[in-house]
Amino acid sequence: MNWNRKDLIGLEYLSAAEIEHILAATDSFKQVTTRSIKKVPTLRGKTVANLFFEPSTRTSASFELAAKRLSCDVLTLNIATSSVKKGETLVDTARNIEAMEVDTLIVRHGAAGAPAMLSRAVKACVINAGDGWHEHPTQGLLDMYTLRSRLGDIKGLRVSIIGDIAHSRVARSNIWGLTKLGAQVTVCAPPVLLPVGIEKFGVKITTDLDEAIAGADAINVLRMQFERDCAQAFPSRTEYFRKYGVTQERLQKAKHDIVVMHPGPMNRGIEMSSEVADGPNSVILEQVTNGVAVRMAVIYLTATAKEASL
Amino acid sequence: MKYLIKNGRCIDPANNLDAVADLLLSDGKIENIGKKIPSPKGAQTIDAQGMIVAPGFVDMHVHLRTPGREDVETLESGSRAALKGGYTSVLMMPNTDPAVDTPEMARGLKEQAHKESVVHAYVSGAVTKGRQGAQLTDIAGLKAAGALAVTDDGCCVADDGIFRKALRESARAGLLLIDHCEDSKISGKGVMNESFMSTKLGMRGMPRQAEYEMVRRDIEYARGLDALVHIAHVSCKESCDLIRKAKKAGVRVTAEAAPHHFTLTDEACANYDTRTKMNPPLRADYDVKAIKEALADGTLDAIATDHAPHGLHDKYVEFDAASFGVIGLETALSISVMELVNKGVLDWPRLIELLSSAPAKILGIPAGTLSKGAPADVTVLDPKAELLYTAEEVASRSKNSPFIDWKLTGLAMEVFVSGKRLVSGGQLV
Numbered sequence: 001m002n003w004n005r006k007d008l009i010g011l012e013y014l015s016a017a018e019i020e021h022i023l024a025a026t027d028s029f030k031q032v033t034t035r036s037i038k039k040v041p042t043l044r045g046k047t048v049a050n051l052f053f054e055p056s057t058r059t060s061a062s063f064e065l066a067a068k069r070l071s072c073d074v075l076t077l078n079i080a081t082s083s084v085k086k087g088e089t090l091v092d093t094a095r096n097i098e099a100m101e102v103d104t105l106i107v108r109h110g111a112a113g114a115p116a117m118l119s120r121a122v123k124a125c126v127i128n129a130g131d132g133w134h135e136h137p138t139q140g141l142l143d144m145y146t147l148r149s150r151l152g153d154i155k156g157l158r159v160s161i162i163g164d165i166a167h168s169r170v171a172r173s174n175i176w177g178l179t180k181l182g183a184q185v186t187v188c189a190p191p192v193l194l195p196v197g198i199e200k201f202g203v204k205i206t207t208d209l210d211e212a213i214a215g216a217d218a219i220n221v222l223r224m225q226f227e228r229d230c231a232q233a234f235p236s237r238t239e240y241f242r243k244y245g246v247t248q249e250r251l252q253k254a255k256h257d258i259v260v261m262h263p264g265p266m267n268r269g270i271e272m273s274s275e276v277a278d279g280p281n282s283v284i285l286e287q288v289t290n291g292v293a294v295r296m297a298v299i300y301l302t303a304t305a306k307e308a309s310l
Numbered sequence: 311m312k313y314l315i316k317n318g319r320c321i322d323p324a325n326n327l328d329a330v331a332d333l334l335l336s337d338g339k340i341e342n343i344g345k346k347i348p349s350p351k352g353a354q355t356i357d358a359q360g361m362i363v364a365p366g367f368v369d370m371h372v373h374l375r376t377p378g379r380e381d382v383e384t385l386e387s388g389s390r391a392a393l394k395g396g397y398t399s400v401l402m403m404p405n406t407d408p409a410v411d412t413p414e415m416a417r418g419l420k421e422q423a424h425k426e427s428v429v430h431a432y433v434s435g436a437v438t439k440g441r442q443g444a445q446l447t448d449i450a451g452l453k454a455a456g457a458l459a460v461t462d463d464g465c466c467v468a469d470d471g472i473f474r475k476a477l478r479e480s481a482r483a484g485l486l487l488i489d490h491c492e493d494s495k496i497s498g499k500g501v502m503n504e505s506f507m508s509t510k511l512g513m514r515g516m517p518r519q520a521e522y523e524m525v526r527r528d529i530e531y532a533r534g535l536d537a538l539v540h541i542a543h544v545s546c547k548e549s550c551d552l553i554r555k556a557k558k559a560g561v562r563v564t565a566e567a568a569p570h571h572f573t574l575t576d577e578a579c580a581n582y583d584t585r586t587k588m589n590p591p592l593r594a595d596y597d598v599k600a601i602k603e604a605l606a607d608g609t610l611d612a613i614a615t616d617h618a619p620h621g622l623h624d625k626y627v628e629f630d631a632a633s634f635g636v637i638g639l640e641t642a643l644s645i646s647v648m649e650l651v652n653k654g655v656l657d658w659p660r661l662i663e664l665l666s667s668a669p670a671k672i673l674g675i676p677a678g679t680l681s682k683g684a685p686a687d688v689t690v691l692d693p694k695a696e697l698l699y700t701a702e703e704v705a706s707r708s709k710n711s712p713f714i715d716w717k718l719t720g721l722a723m724e725v726f727v728s729g730k731r732l733v734s735g736g737q738l739v
Contacts, residue, residue: 090627131512132513169512198509
């Protein structure tokens with residue numbers, strides 16, 4: 001198929017074939033990232049700007065490395081502290097960066113919809129690196145890529161997403177992507193962290209962790225943001241760990257080869273015990289490795305789509 | 311100047327009239343209404359065949375942003391937008407900068423409106439000082455200064471104790487109390503309806519309980535009091551149900567709905583278009599249906615636009631950061647025709663009542679009727695006329711309408727204010 005989108009805003013907006021196309025492209029970039037010389041000249045002369053309006057270490061680093069390995073010039077800006085506070089609008093900030101002939105804007109923003117808005121306001125490619133509670137499409141893609149490399153075809157897999165579904169963009173991107181590719185998705189959370197209307201996403205819902213783990217091929221364990229969104233909902237961390245923490249004991253009742261994922265950053269002893277995080281079922285670091293390849297694929301595909309449309 | 315409007319379908323709900331007739335306007339008054347009125351010497355004749363001749367419309371909920379935000383609307387621009395929509399009277403909300411919270415301010419704004427507005431622009435005052443919800447204003451004084459209502463619109467009078475005092479005080483003064491029903495402890499930092507859509511879009515939701523629990527409170531506090539409580543911009547089914555029940559029980563409560571709330575649902579927010587962000591928010595299909603039923607069966611008394619102009623820099627930002635509100639004066643008639651009359655929800659006399667005589671009665675103003683001797687505030691509308699409502703068409707200083715680029719049906723062609731012809735052939739004079 002031909003890729004013809006200049007932007008990646010969310011997995012909701014992609015077809016199954018488009019998602020498959022990105023995952024297939026990721027394969028070839030994965031090979032690049034595992035060589036001793038990790039760089040290809042594919043996008044030499046292109047400029048990518050990382051516009052991070054919300055702090056991030058891993059995603060920002062991953063996008064930066066992905067762009068560099070494609071031979072792009074990269075500019076990383078943490079804007080939370082600069083011009084926004086002086087009253088410049090989001091669109092003005094983006095247009096100013098674009099005016100320096102930047103080809104791709106990678107946008108992380110606390111407000112849902114900010115990348116979608118920018119994609120209409122600029123000609124540059126816009127890649128969503130996480131917007132509010134909305135989507136984090138490259139995370140969803142790298143989770144699927146990791147699952148596929150471990151378990152083969154996603155179709156028919158049983159995947160449980162565990163934790164703060166209500167405030168998680170990772171959960172939403174995973175739900176869209178996995179259901180489009182034919183996985184059976186279960187979400188598991190305390191009732192207060194299940195968002196309104198979640199049943200309409202075509203997922204199974206449970207509040208019982210053992211039920212979510214039993215029979216699952218994979219679990220994706222979300223970060224609990226006690227410092228932000230979850231304080232009212234679930235005041236005690238130890239209580240959360242007791243009810244929803246993934247431990248070795250709980251995994252004993254699971255499939256022996258269950259794949260354990262976490263989008264990071266991880267709170268050891270809250271969502272997951274260290275034994276599980278570092279254990280044989282964990283693919284957490286593999287996810288991080290794959291993240292770079294997925295982002296290379298996305299930067300490459302969107303850039304070439306834009307080129308083709310000129 | 312005399313005008314003879316001939317052969318229109320004259321609808322005057324206040325007099326139970328719906329008949330083809332002629333209407334003669336003279337010296338700012340309605341001089342005569344009846345069959346085959348002979349044309350007096352020097353009168354201009356207007357052929358209204360196929361048109362509806364109605365009392366000029368009354369919008370009891372507009373924000374004309376004066377004083378303080380004349381960059382987004384002035385009395386002149388806002389009143390011209392009103393005229394274009396067929397309105398001849400509007401009630402200005404007091405959430406200006408500063409708020410209209412003293413008799414002196416109300417009097418001053420009334421005088422300014424008299425000079426600058428091209429329609430009758432009436433003043434309302436705040437319930438509490440600075441709309442801060444803590445200390446009552448001089449409600450009797452506001453009435454004496456010409457305010458037609460008190461309201462903290464934009465905010466709810468949240469404190470139960472203050473609300474109770476405000477009700478008693480406004481009842482004593484004989485002044486209407488309009489409440490923006492929202493429990494902000496429930497709606498919090500929400501920016502749209504709480505629903506599948508807000509979950510999908512990843513935005514903070516405003517649960518419907520935030521509205522209807524306050525409607526319930528207002529009704530309970532008004533019960534047995536001789537107060538006049540009016541619920542602004544009803545957006546959900548539960549509020550309609552509560553108001554219907556209250557009216558049956560004899561509580562003196564009235565209520566209004568805005569065109570966007572009986573036309574659009576939260577699905578319209580799908581592209582993060584901030585022209586779909588307003589408070590209360592767009593809700594579900596069944597709410598739209600419930601509001602339509604409530605408009606038809608008399609549960610809701612009036613259509614009011616909640617015309618809320620905002621500049622581009624207030625709206626062309628992240629959805630979370632955008633101001634709440636949409637303009638509505640220029641589209642209310644067409645949207646009502648398209649959604650209510652043409653879809654068979656209610657008939658023409660009821661629509662005209664909702665747009666004119668009912669709000670006029672709630673406000674106690676001499677408008678909303680074609681009676682002989684009444685002020686010559688008249689709107690002649692063509693139920694079939696069409697308009698592509700582009701941004702260039704907008705008469706308001708702000709263009710934040712969710713109906714931009716809609717094809718509108720049903721337009722005001724002739725509008726008379728105190729006998730002056732200010733819209734002619736669908737164009738502002």
